[in-house]
Amino acid sequence: MLILNDAQALIVESLLTKMLINDAYSVAQLEEAIGWFQQKQTVSCPFEQTWSRNLADDKDELT
Numbered sequence: 001m002l003i004l005n006d007a008q009a010l011i012v013e014s015l016l017t018k019m020l021i022n023d024a025y026s027v028a029q030l031e032e033a034i035g036w037f038q039q040k041q042t043v044s045c046p047f048e049q050t051w052s053r054n055l056a057d058d059k060d061e062l063t
Contacts, residue, residue, distance in 0.1 A: 004036060008033070008036055011029055011032070011033060012033050012036075014029075015029060015030055015033055
């Protein structure tokens with residue numbers, strides 16, 4: 001599981017929402033968020049696979 005602080009999580013949520021609804025988003029924010037993911041600050045989470053699957057299912061329902 002990736003670790004983000006509250007401010008980072010809000011930015012990622014906003015970016016993902018804008019991408020899903022095909023709204024304009026900041027490339028600078030996207031580049032910054034990609035940097036956070038590349039830092040690989042993670043912890044092990046036993047429910048990560050379930051949450052990922054549920055998120056993918058939710059995305060399929062939106063399309």
